[in-house]
Amino acid sequence: MKIQKQQAMRNVLIGLSPLILAAIYFFGWRFIAVYLVVGAAGLLSEWFMSKRYGYKITESLFVTATLFALSLPPTIPLWIAAVGIAFGVIFGKMVFGGFGRNIFNPAITARAFVYISFGVPMTAHFLSPQTAVSSFPAGFGVFSSAADSVAAATPLITKSADHLSLLLGNVAGSFGETSAVLILLGGLFIIYKKAANWKTVVSAIAAFLLFQTILWMTDTAQAADPLYALLSGSFIFAAFFMITDPVSSSQSTDIGRIIYGAAFGLLTVLIRIFSSWAEGVTFAILLVNMFAPLLDYLIKEAKKKNKAKRAAIEKGGNA
Amino acid sequence: MNEMLFPIAVFFAAAFTNNILLTNYLGMCSFLSVSKEIETSAGLGIAVTFVMALTTALNWVVYHLILVPFELEYLRFIVFIIVIAAFVQLIEMVIERYSEGLYFALGIFLPLITVNCAILGASLFMVIRDYSFITTFFFGLGSGIGWFIAIMAMAGIRQKLKTAKIPVGLDGAGIALIIAGFMAMAFMGFSGMITIS
Numbered sequence: 371m372k373i374q375k376q377q378a379m380r381n382v383l384i385g386l387s388p389l390i391l392a393a394i395y396f397f398g399w400r401f402i403a404v405y406l407v408v409g410a411a412g413l414l415s416e417w418f419m420s421k422r423y424g425y426k427i428t429e430s431l432f433v434t435a436t437l438f439a440l441s442l443p444p445t446i447p448l449w450i451a452a453v454g455i456a457f458g459v460i461f462g463k464m465v466f467g468g469f470g471r472n473i474f475n476p477a478i479t480a481r482a483f484v485y486i487s488f489g490v491p492m493t494a495h496f497l498s499p500q501t502a503v504s505s506f507p508a509g510f511g512v513f514s515s516a517a518d519s520v521a522a523a524t525p526l527i528t529k530s531a532d533h534l535s536l537l538l539g540n541v542a543g544s545f546g547e548t549s550a551v552l553i554l555l556g557g558l559f560i561i562y563k564k565a566a567n568w569k570t571v572v573s574a575i576a577a578f579l580l581f582q583t584i585l586w587m588t589d590t591a592q593a594a595d596p597l598y599a600l601l602s603g604s605f606i607f608a609a610f611f612m613i614t615d616p617v618s619s620s621q622s623t624d625i626g627r628i629i630y631g632a633a634f635g636l637l638t639v640l641i642r643i644f645s646s647w648a649e650g651v652t653f654a655i656l657l658v659n660m661f662a663p664l665l666d667y668l669i670k671e672a673k674k675k676n677k678a679k680r681a682a683i684e685k686g687g688n689a
Numbered sequence: 690m691n692e693m694l695f696p697i698a699v700f701f702a703a704a705f706t707n708n709i710l711l712t713n714y715l716g717m718c719s720f721l722s723v724s725k726e727i728e729t730s731a732g733l734g735i736a737v738t739f740v741m742a743l744t745t746a747l748n749w750v751v752y753h754l755i756l757v758p759f760e761l762e763y764l765r766f767i768v769f770i771i772v773i774a775a776f777v778q779l780i781e782m783v784i785e786r787y788s789e790g791l792y793f794a795l796g797i798f799l800p801l802i803t804v805n806c807a808i809l810g811a812s813l814f815m816v817i818r819d820y821s822f823i824t825t826f827f828f829g830l831g832s833g834i835g836w837f838i839a840i841m842a843m844a845g846i847r848q849k850l851k852t853a854k855i856p857v858g859l860d861g862a863g864i865a866l867i868i869a870g871f872m873a874m875a876f877m878g879f880s881g882m883i884t885i886s
Binding site: 483645659 | 727841842844845846848849850853854855856859864867868871872874875876877878879880881882
C-alpha cells in the first residue's frame with residue numbers, strides 16, 4: 371500500500387498531538403483504543419475505495435481519523451466509531467473523487483452521521499474527566515475514567531463550570547475538545563506553519579463573540595456569557611482544526627475566508643441557542659461547507675464584473 | 690405566538706427549519722436535473738419562488754371562497770393543479786408580451802414549474818396547517834426562497850465537481866442525491882428553532 375506524503379497534513383498532526391496526550395490524561399487509555407479502531411477502519415475504507423477506483427491514499431486520512439476520534443465522547447462504543455469513519459471516508463470523501471475533491475469535511479460528515487444516527491451514545495454518556503488530574507499519572511494510569519466516575523452532562527448544558535476548568539480542560543466533554551489552552555497551542559502552531567489560514571479563524575471567533583455578546587446582553591434564551599460559551603463545547607477546536615481544512619472551506623480569496631469564518635461563528639451560536647441541539651458546531655460546519663463553492667463562485671463573478679467596469683471606465687477616459 | 694409576528698416566523702421556518710426541499714423532499718426532480726449550472730439554477734429558483742408565493746395565495750382564495758362554501762374540499766388536488774397550470778400559462782403570456790428579456794431568461798422554466806411537486810405541496814400544506822391569507826403568502830414566499838437557496842448551493846457544488854473523477858456509476862444523479870443527503874443533514878441543525886403549525 372502506497373501512501374502519498376503531504377507536509378501540511380503532517381503539520382496538522384503535530385498540532386493535534388497535545389490534544390491526543392490530553393485525551394489520555396483526562397479520559398484514560400481508552401482513547402487510544404478508539405483512535406486505533408478509527409484509524410484502522412478509516413485506512414481500510416480508503417484502501418478499498420482506492421483499489422477499486424484508482425485513487426491515491428493520502429496522509430490526509432490520518433488527519434481525518436484524528437479529528438474524528440478527538441470529536442467523539444469518551445464512552446463511545448468502538449463499533450460506532452468504526453461505522454462513523456467508514457461513512458466519512460467513503461461517502462464524505464472518496465465518492466467525490468478522493469482527496470482534494472470532497473465538498474464536505476470528511477471528519478465532520480462522519481461525526482454528523484453518528485450524531486444523528488446514534489443520539490444517545492453520542493450525547494448522553496459524557497464523563498467527568500479523571501477526577502484526580504492534579505495527582506500525576508491521572509488518566510495515564512487507567513484504561514477508562516468510566517470506572518470511578520459517573521456520567522456527566524457537558525458544561526454546555528449545565529452552564530456551571532468555572533472558567534479556569536474550561537480553559538485547562540478539566541470538564542466533561544468529547545475527547546479532544548475540553549482543553550482550550552492546548553487547542554490554542556496546537557492551533558497557533560498550524561497557523562504558524564501555514565497549514566491553516568488565520569483570517570478564517572479570527573473572523574469565526576470574532577463573529578461568535580459578537581453575536582453571543584449581543585444575546586447575552588439582551589438576556590435572550592438564557593445565553594451564557596461570551597467567554598464561557600467560547601470555552602465550552604467544541605467551538606475553538608473546530609475553529610482552528612475543522613473549518614481551516616483547505617479543501618472544503620472557501621479558499622480562493624481573503625474576503626471569502628472572512629465571510630466563511632464569520633458565517634460559521636454566527637451559525638454555531640444560532641444553532642446552540644435556538645435549536646433543539648445542545649451543540650451547533652457540527653451542523654454549522656456542514657452548512658458553511660455546503661455554501662462555500664457558491665460563495666467562491668459569487669466572489670469570482672463580482673471581481674470579474676468589477677474588473678470589466680474599471681476597464682470600461684479607463685477606456686472611456688482615454689477616448 | 691404574537692399574531693403580527695406569526696407570518697414572519699412562518700416565513701423563516703419555511704425557508705430554513707422546514708425547508709420544502711431538504712426536510713420535506715419536495716421538488717426533487719427539477720432540483721436534480723437543472724442544478725448543473727449556477728446561472729440556470731438561479732433562473733429556475735427565482736421562477737419557483739415567484740410562482741410559489743403567488744399560487745399558494747391564489748389557491749388559498751380558491752379554497753376558502755369556492756371549495757369550502759360548496760363543500761368541495763375533496764376536489765382540492767385537481768383544482769390546485771388546474772389553478773397552478775392556468776396561472777403559469779397566464780404569467781408566461783404576460784411576460785412574453787411585456788418583458789422579452791425576462792421571458793427568455795425564465796422561458797423554459799415556467800412550463801417546467803407547472804409539474805413541480807413543491808408548488809402543489811406548498812398549497813396542500815397551507816390547507817393542512819390552516820393558515821390565514823397573510824400567513825399563506827409568507828409561507829409560499831419562504832418555501833420558494835428555501836428552495837432557491839437549496840438549488841443554488843447544489844449548483845455551486847456541482848459546478849465545482851465538474852472536473853472531479855467521480856466513480857462511474859455515481860456520476861450525475863447518484864452523486865447529486867448523495868450531496869442532497871448531506872445538505873439535508875446540515876439543515877437538520879435548524880430543527881426545533883421555530884415551529885410552524
